[in-house]
Amino acid sequence: MRAGRPGRARITALAVLAIAALLVPGAHAAGAGIQEDDEDGGPAAPAEFSYAQKAIPGQPLPRHAYDTAAAQAAALHATPGTWQPAGPANIGGRVVSLALDPARPDTVYAAAASGGLWRSADAGKNFEPLWPAQQTQAMGAIAAAPDGTLYAGTGEPNPGGGSVTYEGTGIYRSTDRGRTWQPAGLRDSGAVGAIDVDPRSPRRVLVAATGSLYNAGGDRGVYLSDDAGSSWRRVLDVPNGYTGAVDVQRDPANPERVYAVLWDHRREPDKRTYGGTGSGVYRSDDGGAHWRRLGGGLPTVGSGRIGLGVARSEPGRLYATVGATDGTFGGFLTSADGGDTWSRLPDNPSLTDSQSSYSWWFGKVWVDPADARHVHVAGVALMTTKDGGTTWTAEENAVHADQHAMIWDPRHPGRLYLGNDGGVYRSDARGDGGWTKAVYEPWTQLYTVAATPQDTGRISGGAQDNGSIRSWGGPRFNEYLGGDGLQNLIDPTDKNKVYACYQYGSCFRSTDGGNTLTEYTDSTTADRRNWLTPVQFDPVSPNVLYYGGNRLNRSTDGGATWQPISPDLTGGPGHDTYPYGTITTVAAARDGRTVWTGTDDGRVWITRDLGAHWTQVLAGQPWVTRIAVDPADPTTAYVSLSGYRSGSAQPHLLRTRNAGTSWTDLSGNLPQAPVNDVVLGAGGVLYVATDQGVFVGAAYGADGRARWLRLGGGLPLVPVSDLAYDPANHRLVAATFGRGFYTFRAP
Structure with missing residues (x-):
């Protein structure tokens, strides 16, 4: 293989x-x-x-x-x-985040969990290193601004999985497409779950600061910068010292509307606590300045990690996969009104099984930009529904197990990139098969x-x-x-x-x-x-x-x-x-x-x-x-x-x-x-x-x-x-x- x-x-x-x-x-x-x-x-x-x-x-x-x-x-x-270096170049390894260059077709960026940042200029076939060798190699998120500025968040937000979770040293910025990098704050964030850049203002950046898995405090929650990371203010605080923001997403149909996912997670010598009262979904209707917690069917007492997907083609349509506090599957929900109310979709054995007993390892939902009923969910296998969550199929053979990242390429209808524990894959069939694996990915x-x-x-x-x-x-x-x-x-x-x-x-x-x-x-x-x-x-x-x-x-x-x-x-x-x-x-x-x-x-x-x-x-x-x-x-x-x-x-x-x-x-x-x-x-x-x-x-x-x-x-x-x-x-x-x-x- x-x-x-x-x-x-x-x-x-x-x-x-x-x-x-x-x-x-x-x-x-x-x-x-x-x-x-x-x-x-x-x-x-x-x-x-x-x-x-x-x-x-x-x-x-x-x-x-x-x-x-x-x-x-x-x-x-x-x-x-x-x-x-002595290889391997073709095996790959865990990829936790993906981004596309806004001006260069077929250029994709991949963040490896403990292998730094990489760039492909040939649509995900070959990757070259894009990260200083003597900086921390633990990565959490990568995002590209409309003007080409890159933002990288260090520290893996996933809490281990055959490995210790290595913490990072904050946010970094590159204005020359990754040739050089400058520190851009949030040094005490421990890990970064996601970065969102306002498509209308490339210097306006939101960051989901996940925090240390092992120690309370530090930079946690959602942070906003209006000056490309020169300064930050926390716009969504956390309810306790072990709650962190693991995701932040902007509604593609309404740039003023932003969603964030908070998650209680803590690793102690004798136990794991991967859920709690701080876990939940939040929404801002003013670009991230003010937030409110969403209920209406979402867990409000406590849950495990929650994954959120926002539809482009149907404004207001959301999906959420909810993990239980013990790591098992807790449910798949949808909303038609931007998250005000939610309905639970029928439990499906294959979707339940895909989370195994560690839903905290995944927590991601991706919605086809052209079809709000076509949804992919991260699990051991890549799970796909074409009817909004009623029925599911599992992609178990064509791609490696344990899914963590996906991004759709707007230049090529049907093309998307997938990051998992085996590296980077590309599909030109909307993720319904047609997968090709990167051939050079030495991480x-x-x-x-x-x-x-x-x-x-x-x-x-x-x-x-x-x-x-x-x-x-x-x-x-x-x-x-x-x-x-x-x-x-x-x-x-x-x-x-x-x-x-x-x-x-x-x-x-x-x-x-x-x-x-x-x-x-x-x-x-x-x-x-x-x-x-x-x-x-x-x-x-x-x-x-x-x-x-x-x-x-x-x-x-x-x-x-x-x-x-x-x-x-x-x-x-x-x-x-x-x-x-x-x-x-x-x-x-x-x-x-x-x-x-x-x-x-x-x-x-x-x-x-x-x-x-x-x-x-x-x-x-x-x-x-x-x-x-x-x-x-x-x-x-x-x-x-x-x-x-x-x-x-x-x-x-x-x-x-x-x-x-x-x-x-x-x-x-x-x-x-x-x-x-x-x-x-x-x-x-x-x-x-x-x-x-x-x-x-x-x-x-x-x-x-x-x-x-x-x-x-x-x-x-x-x-x-x-x-x-x-x-x-x-x-x-x-x-x-x-x-x-x-x-x-x-x-």
């Missing part, structure tokens, strides 16, 4: 030599329970995974956590060298990466809502296992022996590069499996593999059969949300006896006799993302930890040289953000992947703290989820969450 060369730059010899200083004794530990090295001796919803991983247990994500950490990362010096959200020394062009990885993808098996990247793509492996001695998983440890093996797959999940022993279940090779023999549920499993025949070699290594199941007691990382040493594991509840274990006995060597930490073992010493290991810290003393990276008897904090000047991976390069060089890019250990400072440098240039400001180190070809391959794979020439 759904290929690049590594860069040539190298890290300087100084950086390689300096890392040796990072590995010498003498660093002082930071954080509770961390000591100086002793030199002598029930499934949760998909959105739970990344949120729980990146939050400290029992704490919400700190306010401005991502933005603060990004500034810390930008302040660090960079080593020489340049990251090179895939990746969880994992696998590379092989046998072929530098062979890369695979797990992609959010786009399955396990590979660079071989066709002329372009293609999906070879569905679902949310998660752990991927390529046998370093046989590139045709591959492994892939989707959510909750459903894992497969193949001996022909993934063309045929055999599931082995049922051969493993576990009571609980993480959404991203770890599967790892033994460093000596790739026929030996490890699989972590809540117990560790081992295979000696390439994954055909498995045996448990541990008891439950966690604190047991949680309650309704993560952490609920699973192994998150496995690392075997080269001695054939020592194996390390880490868990989602902050525990690290070691066995020195291949599972006969286990010792817990760390507890009470944040989520353990990765463990790397020194290839020359099985008692030396590095542990990376997740969680945004907001200045706390908890560590990001720990080292032990005595099998976990004592630990040294190597976090140093790393950004206060999750460390998602740690790998050891040639000569003991440490590389870490974080939500703010990749860093390389440099030295100790005068204060005894570890010092880190940004690794090279050319990598956008995007989370890096996973790293693969290929010593034979001197390269790193990074999986980014929003910009695909990147490679770097390393020692």
Whole structure:
């Protein structure tokens, strides 16, 4: 369904030599329970995974956590060298907003959830980047004014879905069609759900400020600017600190009439509240200056997310899809009088099913400008009615699942563009079939990466809502296992022996590069499996593999059969949300006896006799993302930890040289953000992947703290989820969450 060369730059010899200083004794530990090295001796919803991983247990994500950490990362010096994009260009990823250029035919703008802003000049076939690489890549909305001015709102308004919701830094404006951008206010809006520009006055702009998902307050509600974003005033306030405006739309038949949707939404460590008394639809009859809440059949006590569609061809005709507070379908309504009164249309099983149990992920209705009875509704499938909501059909095969954005092209009757979790699609048949997918859209959200020394062009990885993808098996990247793509492996001695998983440890093996797959999940022993279940090779023999549920499993025949070699290594199941007691990382040493594991509840274990006995060597930490073992010493290991810290003393990276008897904090000047991976390069060089890019250990400072440098240039400001180190070809391959794979020439 759904290929690049590594860069040539190298890290300087100084950086390689300096890392040796990072590995010498003498660093002082930071954080509770961390000591100086002793030199002598029930499934949760998909959105739970990344949120729980990146939050400290029992704490919400700190306010401005991502933005603060990004500034810390930008302040660090960079080593020489340049990251090179390595695809995929054809898979795509989540698109949350679309806009058309008012003067240039066939020019469409697409905002990717965590991949920046893009422009196509050939009617949605090929896209080019239009957003600064070192600005936040989290996008919420894009709009084009009649004079060509572009307004971009940062921060995704959708509350996760296999990912954490990254907040933005406000509104930006471009007067040269995206070549340059200037800040235009509302920096504390958290996320932006929609932007509306008055067609009669291009400097008059309305913004739906959605607010932070994690913290109360900030810029929330509907804001109006009369001077192209130089100043703003809030024209529609919110009833509580967790209500935000998720949509604002102008009536195409009456520019003075504007509609807005407010929505209560809050993510806490132990629950989601995606509805409440603040949720509702509002109308202004004076261009946005004054507002009143609409009732007449709409929920007034409390609801989930509401999607609103306004008809052009029949003034006063509106449609609304209402989500229930538990995320299920709450009803489809219509109004013939501009929203004063509403009638509920018959419930339809296919429309109900399209919302699944997460109507908060959609909340969009689009009405055909030429036919008020022809309506599309966002859901897992694209839902369509041609009779105003009496009957429905589902577009389940021609376009990717999970719909988020649509725009009709007035120059081409019948043409519209659709944005979903698979990227951008175009239909010239009013959205009733005739779909074509963009062929160049390099903004895939990746969880994992696998590379092989046998072929530098062979890369695979797990992609959010786009399955396990590979660079071989066709002329372009293609999906070879569905679902949310998660752990991927390529046998370093046989590139045709591959492994892939989707959510909750459903894992497969193949001996022909993934063309045929055999599931082995049922051969493993576990009571609980993480959404991203770890599967790892033994460093000596790739026929030996490890699989972590809540117990560790081992295979000696390439994954055909498995045996448990541990008891439950966690604190047991949680309650309704993560952490609920699973192994998150496995690392075997080269001695054939020592194996390390880490868990989602902050525990690290070691066995020195291949599972006969286990010792817990760390507890009470944040989520353990990765463990790397020194290839020359099985008692030396590095542990990376997740969680945004907001200045706390908890560590990001720990080292032990005595099998976990004592630990040294190597976090140093790393950004206060999750460390998602740690790998050891040639000569003991440490590389870490974080939500703010990749860093390389440099030295100790005068204060005894570890010092880190940004690794090279050319990598956008995007989370890096996973790293693969290929010593034979001197390269790193990074999986980014929003910009695909990147490679770097390393020692």
